[in-house]
Amino acid sequence: LLQLRLLMRHERLSDLSLGYVVVTFVYHLALVQQSRNDQQHR
Secondary structure, eight states, rough: OHHHHHHHHHHHHHHHHHHHHHHHHHHHHHHHOOOOOOOOOO
């Protein structure tokens, strides 16, 4: 029972870290796109 609880907690933690990676990746892509747009306008 304790192992199952730890496993569930670990899965939830990995989901959080995965979401954090996805958000950071999308945010980085948005910054790159914004810098490209700024260069094109000049």
